[in-house]
Amino acid sequence: MxxxxxxxxxxxxxxxxxxxxxxxxxxxxxxxxxxxxxxxxxxxxxxxxxxxxxxxxxxxxxxxxxxxxxxxxxxxxxxxxxxxxxxxxxxxxxxxxxxxxxxxxxxxxxxxxxDERQRKQWLEPLLAGEIRSAFAMTEPEVASSDATNITTLIERASDGTDEYVITGRKWYISGAMNPDCKIFIVMGKTDPGGADIRRQQSMILVPRDTPGVQVKRAMQVYGYEDHSHGGHAEVIFDHARVPVSNLIGEEGGGFAIAQARLGPGRIHHCMRLIGMAERAIELMCRRAVSRTAFGKPLAQQGVVHNWIADARVAVEQLRLLVLKTAWMMDTVGNKGAHAEIQAIKIATPRTVVDIIDKAVQLHGAGGVSQDFPLAELWASARTLKLADGPDEVHQRSLARRELKKYV
Structure with a gap:
């Protein structure tokens, strides 16, 4: 490597x-x-x-x-x-x-x-930055950490038209409050009674202006509405109808598409989290050399030394693990790097939350204020212990992978 x-x-x-x-x-x-x-x-x-x-x-x-x-x-x-x-x-x-x-x-x-039409209609304007989009999977009524639990239905229209009818309720749909968000990729069940629970789901493109689509409200994240990313919305699909041609891939392929999507997404989050930690360390050091408490600069306080040293060690460890994971994804593919992707998804948010928390502590009241980016960084990092699968799901899967070696 x-x-x-x-x-x-x-x-x-x-x-x-x-x-x-x-x-x-x-x-x-x-x-x-x-x-x-x-x-x-x-x-x-x-x-x-x-x-x-x-x-x-x-x-x-x-x-x-x-x-x-x-x-x-x-x-x-x-x-x-x-x-x-x-x-x-x-x-x-x-x-x-x-x-x-x-x-x-x-x-x-x-x-x-x-397909070619879908890429022309939606991918090209997204690549150009002309529109935004949202991914609608998480639901409030079920434990969405298990994607097989989702209840949103994608049914063929019963009136003979060549359409699907989408019915369900989603929340924490990132970007959906942004008026430039023009398209949703919606995960729902086309075969809810199917024998293979990982072939019940499909993904479909639903334009935001489709009748029956209601962006109901913005969901807060630790009190933030995250305007910069277009919010995290609750969205209702009330018999919204779209052409059959809006299906992505094949019926029953939604779970596999979701897994393909989430692998790169998880490592991208971890890459950015390391940058967030570096920003927190920089702010921590600047604060330490500019503030005095109990007769000497914070930079001369032993506990502050410990925080800064531990943060530097942790970031260097995380960066190496993320780089190894990236290298493996490039050389053996996402499936071959599955264990490493799980490892960084467990370790990175957890560690970065702790680093940012120490930076908040060093800033005192300023750390929780809007005058520094730390409170918002903390909220974002803490949320990533849940997003793209909570820590416990990845721990469960990674532990099973390790135990298989001994069974």
Whole structure:
């Protein structure tokens, strides 16, 4: 395993670091001010569109997509250090580069499983950053950590029309509050009584303006509504009808598509989480050398030394594990790297939450305020202990994999 940056990665990395310093970090406060003046809190601040235009001009666009026909053609190992950099400003940088979830996963699904018409209608405007999208799987009435539990129905119309009828209730559907969100990828059951519980589900494209689709409310995450990412909505599908041609892949293929989508999504989250941890360490160090308590700088307090040292060790360990996982995904495929993907999904959010928590503690009241990004970083990192499968699900699966060696 060679984790040295190749020439292309290093070129993009230096360009992205400069882009962050010159454009993204200064835009954080501007975006906050502009958002307060918007007619709707879900509208996109002008500064975000300016960042997107500049990123595209510089060639920092669609870096996440390994398919060179649609994206930058980078491997996971090449993309890892770039995604980490964007994680230092998770509310702006991924969106600026058109590398923000859930659009990234949806574009991957359309590129891999969509037909020519679906790619033309939905993938192309997503790649261009002209529209946003949402992925509708999680439901409030069932334990959605087990995707076989979902109850949303995708049924063939009984009136003879060549349509599916979608009925169900979803929540925490990221991006759905954004008025630029034009399309949902919806996971539901086409064969709820089927013998194979992993062949009951299908995925289908549902335009947001379809009659029967109601974006009911924004769901808060630790008190935040996450305007930057277009919120996390509760969405009702009340006999919404779409053409049969909107089905992605085949009936019964939804579970497999979801697994293919979530593998890259999980490692992308972990890449960005490392950037979030680096931002927290930087803020922690700056605070430590600028504040005095009990007669000496915080930087001379022993407990602060411990926090900073432990954080540095933990980040270096996580980065190596993420890079190993990226390398394995590139060399043996997502299935071959399944155990490593589970390991980073368990370790990274847990560890980064702790690092950010120490940074909050060092900032005192400022750490929980809106004057620093730490509280919002903490909420985002803590949520990722649930998103894309809670820790306990991955622990269960990883433990079973280990035990098989001894049975």
């Amino acid at each position: 060679d984790f040295a940056f190749d020439a292309r990665t290093e070129e993009l990395r230096q360009k992205l670091l400069a882009f962050m310093d010159e454009h993204v970090y200064p835009a954080e406060a501007v975006a906050h001010e502009q958002r307060e003046r918007l007619a709707s809190p879900w509208d996109t601040p002008v500064i975000v569109e300016e960042l997107k235009a500049e990123a595209r001009r510089q060639g920092l666009w669609n870096l996440f997509l390994p398919d060179s026909e649609y994206g930058a053609g980078l491997t996971n190992l090449q993309y890892a250090p770039l995604a980490e950099i964007t994680g230092r400003s998770p509310q702006l940088a991924p969106t600026a580069l058109n590398c923000a979830a859930p659009d990234t996963g949806n574009m991957e699904v359309l590129a891999q499983f969509g």
